[in-house]
Amino acid sequence: xxxxxxxxxxxxxxxxxxxxxxxxxxxxxxxxxxxxxxxxxxxxxxxxxxxxxxxxxxxxxxxxxxxxxxxxxxxxxxxxxxxxxxxxxxxxxxxxxxxxxxxxxxxxxxxxxxxxxxxxxxxxxxxxxxxxxxxxxxxxxxxxxxxxxxxxxxxxxxxxxxxxxxxxxxxxxxxxxxxxxxxxxxxxxxxxxxxxxxxxxxxxxxxxxxxxxxxxxxxxxxxxxxxxxxxxxxxxxxxxxxxxxxxxxxxxxxxxxxxxxxxxxxxxxxxxxx
Amino acid sequence: xxxxxxxxxxxxxxxxxxxxxxxxxxxxxxxxxxxxxxxxxxxxxxxxxxxxxxxxxxxxxxxxxxxxxxxxxxxxxxxxxxxxxxxxxxxxxxxxxxxxxxxxxxxxxxxxxxxxxxxxxxxxxxxxxxxxxxxxxxxxxxxxxxxxxxxxxxxxxxxxxxxxxxxxxxxxxxxxxxxxxxxxxxxxxxxxxxxxxxxxxxxxxxxxxxxxxxxxxxxxxxxxxxxxxxxxxxxxxxxxxxxxxxxxxxxxxxxxxxxxxxxxxxxxxxxxxxxxxxxxxxxxxx
Ligand SMILES: Nc1ncnc2c1ncn2[C@@H]1O[C@H](COP(=O)(O)OP(=O)(O)O)[C@@H](O)[C@H]1O
Ligand SMILES: [Mg+2]
Numbered sequence: 001x002x003x004x005x006x007x008x009x010x011x012x013x014x015x016x017x018x019x020x021x022x023x024x025x026x027x028x029x030x031x032x033x034x035x036x037x038x039x040x041x042x043x044x045x046x047x048x049x050x051x052x053x054x055x056x057x058x059x060x061x062x063x064x065x066x067x068x069x070x071x072x073x074x075x076x077x078x079x080x081x082x083x084x085x086x087x088x089x090x091x092x093x094x095x096x097x098x099x100x101x102x103x104x105x106x107x108x109x110x111x112x113x114x115x116x117x118x119x120x121x122x123x124x125x126x127x128x129x130x131x132x133x134x135x136x137x138x139x140x141x142x143x144x145x146x147x148x149x150x151x152x153x154x155x156x157x158x159x160x161x162x163x164x165x166x167x168x169x170x171x172x173x174x175x176x177x178x179x180x181x182x183x184x185x186x187x188x189x190x191x192x193x194x195x196x197x198x199x200x201x202x203x204x205x206x207x208x209x210x211x212x213x214x215x216x217x218x219x220x221x222x223x224x225x226x227x228x229x230x231x232x233x234x235x236x237x238x239x240x241x242x243x244x245x246x247x248x249x250x251x252x253x254x255x256x257x258x259x260x261x262x263x264x265x266x267x268x269x270x271x272x273x274x
Numbered sequence: 275x276x277x278x279x280x281x282x283x284x285x286x287x288x289x290x291x292x293x294x295x296x297x298x299x300x301x302x303x304x305x306x307x308x309x310x311x312x313x314x315x316x317x318x319x320x321x322x323x324x325x326x327x328x329x330x331x332x333x334x335x336x337x338x339x340x341x342x343x344x345x346x347x348x349x350x351x352x353x354x355x356x357x358x359x360x361x362x363x364x365x366x367x368x369x370x371x372x373x374x375x376x377x378x379x380x381x382x383x384x385x386x387x388x389x390x391x392x393x394x395x396x397x398x399x400x401x402x403x404x405x406x407x408x409x410x411x412x413x414x415x416x417x418x419x420x421x422x423x424x425x426x427x428x429x430x431x432x433x434x435x436x437x438x439x440x441x442x443x444x445x446x447x448x449x450x451x452x453x454x455x456x457x458x459x460x461x462x463x464x465x466x467x468x469x470x471x472x473x474x475x476x477x478x479x480x481x482x483x484x485x486x487x488x489x490x491x492x493x494x495x496x497x498x499x500x501x502x503x504x505x506x507x508x509x510x511x512x513x514x515x516x517x518x519x520x521x522x523x524x525x526x527x528x529x530x531x532x533x534x535x536x537x538x539x540x541x542x543x544x545x546x547x548x549x550x551x552x553x554x555x556x557x558x559x560x
Contacts, residue, residue: 105447122455
């Protein structure tokens with residue numbers, strides 16, 4: 001089921017918003033000392049500061065309960081910070097984002113195409129007017145032939161691809177992914193990791209990716225933000241300089257092993273074992 | 275998708291267990307139709323035998339043949355009564371759907387409305403309709419309207435409670451997604467909550483269909499008086515006064531028949547609306 005070709009090979013390159021690059025220019029998102037307290041007593045996130053630049057692939061890595069999802073929900077505007085600020089580049093009030101949850105979160109009563117149409121539909125676009133965009137987003141995740149399928153007909157990995165296509169279809173400035181592949185088997189996960197990087201190279205997306213897998217974070221990202229729990233906070237940040245595109249072979253390089261070691265050590269420290 | 279499945283099936287060897295299972299499936303398919311027919315036929319035959327061997331007079335328990343004869347002979351009267359009962363039932367069900375779904379939507383739009391009015395819905399539901407019906411017929415002049423109100427009271431609650439449950443059952447991540455993309459209340463209702471509520475609503479509707487029939491029959495009993503526009507329940511009452519037992523049976527048969535037809539129609543509706551996507555309507559192997 002998972003041997004689907006990513007659209008990368010088939011469609012001509014879309015003009016990327018910008019080359020993936022890090023560290024220069026104004027950040028598209030800036031979190032400053034953001035704290036979130038639930039119900040007056042649960043400190044879910046304490047004093048988190050983070051700048052996201054165009055083209056970044058930032059992983060939030062940490063044990064469960066360290067506030068990773070809370071950080072994403074804050075960025076998505078679903079909850080407000082108790083204190084601190086979240087600013088968007090260009091003085092925007094609200095982020096232009098796409099979201100992928102841990103579950104595919106598709107509407108079971110709607111076809112694949114209708115599910116991907118949803119974000120545009122909610123903005124008042126008729127299906128006819130955006131049919132090409134929907135098709136393109138699905139081509140990008142290798143599901144161009146499944147427009148009329150219902151979610152139940154798809155495997156877990158394919159559903160996740162639909163979910164990613166839905167996040168892409170508005171061409172957002174920032175894509176938030178909350179442990180999107182955590183529920184998938186190892187082989188499917190590897191494949192989706194590879195495809196995600198290929199996809200990112202093609203459309204130049206900026207991504208914040210939550211995971212509790214060291215290997216996933218090293219393979220995918222150029223920055224790994226290691227978080228600790230009770231209270232949820234940023235412990236340290238690691239850089240993975242290896243250039244993109246990273247293919248499957250990157251997983252067998254010494255550089256990869258080195259970064260995995262460093263990230264694992266940081267994670268142990270985060271869990272109070274180091 | 276289907277192509278791959280077919281290919282997979284072709285590759286599998288048809289082992290002994292599979293063969294047994296296939297046999298079982300064939301038997302089940304046959305039994306689904308044959309068994310009810312056989313059992314009903316046996317029951318009718320047994321009923322007939324009991325009457326003949328015990329010499330039971332027809333004004334106490336009629337033979338099946340006599341019931342059928344009456345059904346044909348009295349068809350004009352019975353058909354009229356059937357149409358009246360059916361009309362009350364269908365109208366009551368329609369009003370119950372409008373009222374139940376409407377209230378459920380209102381409840382989910384405002385917690386305060388729900389808190390204020392839910393108790394009334396529960397009180398209406400738990401009070402036996404036979405005890406309210408006499409009052410209704412005192413205050414409402416039109417008998418038709420009275421019958422309708424009684425049937426509605428019985429039928430609307432399952433629709434209200436199931437639809438409310440369904441509207442609130444939409445996946446919370448999907449709700450977040452709708453919020454992120456700035457969906458309006460109306461969009462949320464139409465594209466998320468109502469479709470999510472559909473299976474629950476249809477479950478409620480199937481219960482309500484049966485209840486609407488019961489409600490209208492019970493109300494007819496209470497309303498009692500004859501004249502124009504009398505339904506099947508009144509036909510039974512009247513036939514009872516005249517000791518016309520075969521006609522009682524014929525009318526009873528029709529009421530049961532209407533109930534079965536309503537249930538089957540609503541089950542079909544449910545299948546038609548859900549079979550493409552909902553678990554309850556999917557055929558599963560093994
Ligand atoms: N809505 C909420 N109300 C109360 N506590 C919450 C809520 N959301 C998260 N928390 C708490 O905040 C902490 C961080 O949660 P979360 O951000 O989900 O962690 P993670 O995604 O890293 O596993 C946890 O202790 C969790 O129980
Ligand atoms: Mg989480």
